[in-house]
Amino acid sequence: MAAAVQSMPSVPNGKLEKYTQVEESKYELDWADLVTLDLSEFDQPGGKQQLANQLKDAVHNVGFFYIINFGLPQDEIDRQFAIGKQVFKLPVEEKLKYRADLENGNYNGYRPKGMQELFPERNGTAFRDNFEMYNIFKYIPELERTHPEIINEHREEIERFQRKIAQDIVQKLLVLIALVLELPEDHLANGHQYNDVSDCHLRYMIYRARSTEENERYQNIYSQGHSDFGSLTLLFRQPIAALQIRSNDGSWKWVKPYPESITVNIADVLQFWSAGYLKSSVHRVVAPPPDQAHIDRLGLLYFLRPAHDLKLKTLDSPLLKRLGLKAENDAASGIAAGDWVKARVKGNLDKVTEEGKKEKVVLNGISALYYA
Numbered sequence: 001m002a003a004a005v006q007s008m009p010s011v012p013n014g015k016l017e018k019y020t021q022v023e024e025s026k027y028e029l030d031w032a033d034l035v036t037l038d039l040s041e042f043d044q045p046g047g048k049q050q051l052a053n054q055l056k057d058a059v060h061n062v063g064f065f066y067i068i069n070f071g072l073p074q075d076e077i078d079r080q081f082a083i084g085k086q087v088f089k090l091p092v093e094e095k096l097k098y099r100a101d102l103e104n105g106n107y108n109g110y111r112p113k114g115m116q117e118l119f120p121e122r123n124g125t126a127f128r129d130n131f132e133m134y135n136i137f138k139y140i141p142e143l144e145r146t147h148p149e150i151i152n153e154h155r156e157e158i159e160r161f162q163r164k165i166a167q168d169i170v171q172k173l174l175v176l177i178a179l180v181l182e183l184p185e186d187h188l189a190n191g192h193q194y195n196d197v198s199d200c201h202l203r204y205m206i207y208r209a210r211s212t213e214e215n216e217r218y219q220n221i222y223s224q225g226h227s228d229f230g231s232l233t234l235l236f237r238q239p240i241a242a243l244q245i246r247s248n249d250g251s252w253k254w255v256k257p258y259p260e261s262i263t264v265n266i267a268d269v270l271q272f273w274s275a276g277y278l279k280s281s282v283h284r285v286v287a288p289p290p291d292q293a294h295i296d297r298l299g300l301l302y303f304l305r306p307a308h309d310l311k312l313k314t315l316d317s318p319l320l321k322r323l324g325l326k327a328e329n330d331a332a333s334g335i336a337a338g339d340w341v342k343a344r345v346k347g348n349l350d351k352v353t354e355e356g357k358k359e360k361v362v363l364n365g366i367s368a369l370y371y372a
């Protein structure tokens, strides 16, 4: 009797294809020189203060650093990449069922490609981004929304991963930054609890590779120079070189995908709270080097945002007082952190009218910088 030939789905329900990271580039690029914090030292005697000392210059002058030994094994990280890969493979009509309400500044859910203009329109041709995101906000009742099946099937695992970042890794970083500012250890951690209503999210992101000819037309830009909106951004290591940081001298340096690291950057709200002492660093995403330029660049990130109602007022920090640092513009002190974040999400949908460096008003006369 002939056996019935059944076609098996390539990924059976609940089972994920193993994700394999691609090869690093062979090209020697002009890498940024970033400090690396070994988080396993955090609980050692004197460890916190030592790490804070190591961090001080990085958060003030650079705005970017690496962390290692943060307590998430690579196979758990790779499972998140595997989930992200499946999400982006869904048909676009399916993904659009979960579209984030971007027009109201809400990032929760799917963000299709092409929402952001990179350069002003020329001769009727628009220059739009080529990346998609899927943002998963915290699993608390106020922020729940519907998600595709692939996410629901792995909900427990995703939530555990999110909570490890939110309740452990990020809390340690907030203690270290509080120590830099000479504040009580829990001062910043208090405004970043898992149960706080905020726009914190885990993000799967994919930059669709462009052809050489397209890269030329887009001047190699995949995402224009910007600062991030919330408190901290954590970028899980993926080996495709494309992220660049703007140095104090105006040059752009590449971020090396350092083994087993997370790249962390300071974002706007910490800059407001510290009257500019903590640097919300400008960064951008460009075409990868030739041996990686053809590969879609899958990313895994965590965006830490403060509790919605906290105001962007300068903190009462002994360090800032001693340095005589005050807010550049008092109007910021009345803005709720959540409103700032939402206004920036909405602002990304605006038409671009000029090239190069621009200052764009976001809220209450306060602006953000963009470079393209």
Ligand SMILES: O=C(O)CCC(=O)C(=O)O
Residues within 6 Å of the ligand: 205, 223, 228, 235, 242, 243, 283, 284, 285, 299
């Ligand atoms: O993909 C990256 O390396 C950076 C992404 C980024 O800057 C962002 O999403 O804000």
Ligand SMILES: [Fe+2]
Residues within 6 Å of the ligand: 226, 227, 228, 233, 283
């Ligand atoms: Fe960014």
